[in-house]
Amino acid sequence: MDWDAFKLSLQLALYTVLLLLPLAILTARWMVTLTARRKAVIEAMLTIPLILPPTVMGFFLLVTMSESQLPGRIWRALFDQTLVFSFEGLLLASIIVNIPFAVQPALRALESIGNDLREAAETCGMSRWHAFKRIELPLAWPGILTGAVLTFAHTLGEFGVVLMVGGNIPGETRTISIAIYDQVQSFDNRSAAIMAAILLAISVLAISITFLLTRKPYVRIRA
Amino acid sequence: MSGSGHKQSSSVGIEVAIRLVEPVSLDVDFAARAGELVALVGPSGGGKSTILRAIAGFEKPVIGRIAVGGQPWFDSERGIFVPPRQRRVGMVFQSYALFPHLSALQNVVEAISARPEADKIELANEYLARVNLKGLGNRHPAQMSGGQRQRVAVARAIAREPDALLLDEPFSAVDKVTRIRLQRELVELRSHLSVPIVLVTHDIEEAARLADRIAVLHEGRILQMATHDQLSRAPVDSSVARLVGIRNIFSGRITEVVHDRQLLNLQWGNSLLEAPYRDGLSAGQAVTWCIPSDGIVVHRRDRPSRGEHENPVFGVVDEVFQFGQTTELTLKVEDPDAHPLHCSVPTHVAARNEIVAGADLGVSLKADMIHIMG
Numbered sequence: 001m002d003w004d005a006f007k008l009s010l011q012l013a014l015y016t017v018l019l020l021l022p023l024a025i026l027t028a029r030w031m032v033t034l035t036a037r038r039k040a041v042i043e044a045m046l047t048i049p050l051i052l053p054p055t056v057m058g059f060f061l062l063v064t065m066s067e068s069q070l071p072g073r074i075w076r077a078l079f080d081q082t083l084v085f086s087f088e089g090l091l092l093a094s095i096i097v098n099i100p101f102a103v104q105p106a107l108r109a110l111e112s113i114g115n116d117l118r119e120a121a122e123t124c125g126m127s128r129w130h131a132f133k134r135i136e137l138p139l140a141w142p143g144i145l146t147g148a149v150l151t152f153a154h155t156l157g158e159f160g161v162v163l164m165v166g167g168n169i170p171g172e173t174r175t176i177s178i179a180i181y182d183q184v185q186s187f188d189n190r191s192a193a194i195m196a197a198i199l200l201a202i203s204v205l206a207i208s209i210t211f212l213l214t215r216k217p218y219v220r221i222r223a
Numbered sequence: 224m225s226g227s228g229h230k231q232s233s234s235v236g237i238e239v240a241i242r243l244v245e246p247v248s249l250d251v252d253f254a255a256r257a258g259e260l261v262a263l264v265g266p267s268g269g270g271k272s273t274i275l276r277a278i279a280g281f282e283k284p285v286i287g288r289i290a291v292g293g294q295p296w297f298d299s300e301r302g303i304f305v306p307p308r309q310r311r312v313g314m315v316f317q318s319y320a321l322f323p324h325l326s327a328l329q330n331v332v333e334a335i336s337a338r339p340e341a342d343k344i345e346l347a348n349e350y351l352a353r354v355n356l357k358g359l360g361n362r363h364p365a366q367m368s369g370g371q372r373q374r375v376a377v378a379r380a381i382a383r384e385p386d387a388l389l390l391d392e393p394f395s396a397v398d399k400v401t402r403i404r405l406q407r408e409l410v411e412l413r414s415h416l417s418v419p420i421v422l423v424t425h426d427i428e429e430a431a432r433l434a435d436r437i438a439v440l441h442e443g444r445i446l447q448m449a450t451h452d453q454l455s456r457a458p459v460d461s462s463v464a465r466l467v468g469i470r471n472i473f474s475g476r477i478t479e480v481v482h483d484r485q486l487l488n489l490q491w492g493n494s495l496l497e498a499p500y501r502d503g504l505s506a507g508q509a510v511t512w513c514i515p516s517d518g519i520v521v522h523r524r525d526r527p528s529r530g531e532h533e534n535p536v537f538g539v540v541d542e543v544f545q546f547g548q549t550t551e552l553t554l555k556v557e558d559p560d561a562h563p564l565h566c567s568v569p570t571h572v573a574a575r576n577e578i579v580a581g582a583d584l585g586v587s588l589k590a591d592m593i594h595i596m597g
Contacts, residue, residue: 114318114320116316116318116320117320117322119279119281119307119314119316119320120314120316120320120321120322120379121322121333122280122281122306122307122308123279123307123308123310123312123313123314123334123380123383124308124333124334124379124383125308125309125311125334125336125383126308126333127308134322134333135322138324139323139324
C-alpha cells in the first residue's frame with residue numbers, strides 16, 4: 001500500500017476542487033448572461049478536455065508547460081523551478097482537465113433559476129453581489145456541489161494526463177492511479193487490489209454524499 | 224379615491240409615455256395619480272405586462288419618459304435610465320417569484336432597505352400581519368397555499384416602500400373563492416397606501432371591481448382610458464365595446480339630426496330608432512352603434528304595457544340559454560340582413576312570458592342607452 005501516493009492524490013484532488021470551484025462558479029454565472037449562440041461556443045470550448053483522449057490532453061499540456069514555451073518560461077522566471085514534473089504543474093493540469101466537470105453542473109443549476117427570481121431580487125433593491133450570495137448561490141448549490149464531487153472523484157482517478165505532465169515521481173507526482181498501474185506492472189496484484197478497493201470506496205462515498213446533499217431542499221413553485 | 228379626471232400636479236403619481244419595438248410593439252401614454260388604481264386590460268400579447276416591465280426597468284423603451292413622483296426613471300431625451308434596483312417599485316409577479324429557499328419572513332425582509340436586522344424582522348412581521356399572514360412567517364413558499372403565497376408577494380412588494388406598486392395578473396393563479404378574498408384584501412390594503420397602483424389583468428370584471436380607471440389595450444395601444452362605467456356606456460369603438468361585454472354592435476345610418484329635441488334618428492335595417500344627440504354627426508352618415516343588453520327591455524307577451532313605444536323592435540326568438548337566475552336570448556329581427564339582438568331577462572320572466580325558441584317577441588331599445596361610436 002503506497003500511502004504517499006494516496007496522500008498525494010487526496011491533496012491534488014482537494015486543491016483542484018478548492019481552486020477550480022470559485023472560477024467555475026464565476027464562469028458559469030457569466031455564461032448565464034450570454035446569448036444562446038455565444039454560450040454554445042464557450043460551452044463547446046470548455047468541453048474540449050472532456051472529449052480529448054487524456055494522453056492527447058496531457059501531451060498538449062506538457063508541451064505548453066515546458067520551458068520551450070512561454071507559460072513554462074514565465075513559471076521559471078517567477079518561481080525558479082520547472083512547471084512540468086512538479087506538483088504545481090500537475091495541479092494546474094488537473095484544474096484545466098476538470099473545467100467541464102465543475103462548470104457544467106454549476107451552469108445547469110444557475111440556468112434553472114427562473115429569470116423572475118433575478119428580477120424579483122432587483123425590484124427588492126438587492127445589489128448584484130447580494131442577490132448572487134443570497135438567492136442564486138443557495139439555489140444553485142446542489143449543482144455546484146455535484147461539480148465539486150465530480151471534480152474530486154475524477155482527479156483521484158485521472159491517469160493519462162497525470163502520467164504525461166507529472167511523470168512518476170514518488171511523493172511529488174505519483175498519484176494513486178499511477179501507483180496502482182506500477183503495482184500491476186510488478187505483479188503486486190494484492191497491493192493493487194487494496195488500493196483499487198479504496199478508490200472504489202471513495203467514489204461510492206462521494207457519489208452517495210452528492211445524492212444525499214442534492215436532494216431537493218425546497219420545491220420550486222410554478223404558479 | 225374616485226377616478227374623476229381633474230388634473231393633478233406631477234409631483235405625485237406616475238406618468239408613462241413610452242414607445243417600444245421589442246419584445247412587443249408598444250406605444251402608450253397614461254398616468255395614474257397617487258392612490259389611484261389603474262388597470263391595464265386587454266387580450267394577452269397586447270403588451271400589458273411589457274408596460275409593467277418597462278416601469279420596473281426590465282425593458283428599455285426606444286423612446287419616451289417614465290416619471291414617478293415627478294422624478295424621471297426613464298427619459299430618452301435626457302439620457303436617463305435608472306436601473307431596476309434603484310427604482311422604488313413594488314412588484315407582484317404573475318408567478319409571485321418568491322425566493323423558494325427563504326421563509327415568508329425572510330422573503331419580506333429582503334425587500335426592506337437598510338436598517339438593523341432586528342428592525343427589519345420586526346417590520347417584516349408587521350407587513351405579514353397586514354396581509355393576514357400573522358404567525359406564518361416561518362413557512363417556506365412550498366408549505367403555503369396559492370393565496371398565502373400571493374399575500375407574501377404583496378407583503379414583499381409593499382415592504383419595498385414603493386413609489387409605485389405594480390401588479391401583474393396577481394389573481395390569476397388562485398381559485399375563485401380565494402381570488403375574491405384576495406381582491407377584498409387588496410381593496411383594504413389600498414386604503415393605507417398613497418402610491419399609484421398599476422394592475423395588469425385580462426379580466427374586465429376584475430378590473431371593474433378594483434380599478435378607478437381602466438386602460439383598454441389592444442395591439443400595443445391604449446384604445447380608451449376611463450372608468451368602467453364610462454367604458455360600458457360610451458366605448459370608443461367596437462373592440463372596447465366587445466371587451467366590456469357588449470354584444471349588440473351594429474351598423475346603421477343617421478337619417479335625421481333633430482337639434483331641438485337633442486336626438487338623432489337612426490336607420491337600422493327596417494327599424495327607425497331614436498338615439499341620443501352627439502356632436503359631429505350628420506344626416507346620411509353611416510355609423511357603428513351599440514347597446515348593452517340591459518338597455519333592451521323585453522315586452523310582455525300577455526298584454527301591452529307602457530314604454531313599448533320607445534324604439535320598438537319585433538322579431539322571432541332564435542336561441543334561449545338559461546344561466547341560473549338569468550336567461551339570455553337572441554332575437555332575430557324582421558330585417559334579414561340585421562344581426563340578431565342579444566338580450567337577457569330574469570329566468571322567471573322568461574318562464575311567465577313563455578319565451579321559447581320560435582316565439583314572436585317585441586323589445587324596446589332604450590334610447591339613452593344607444594351609443595353611437597362613429
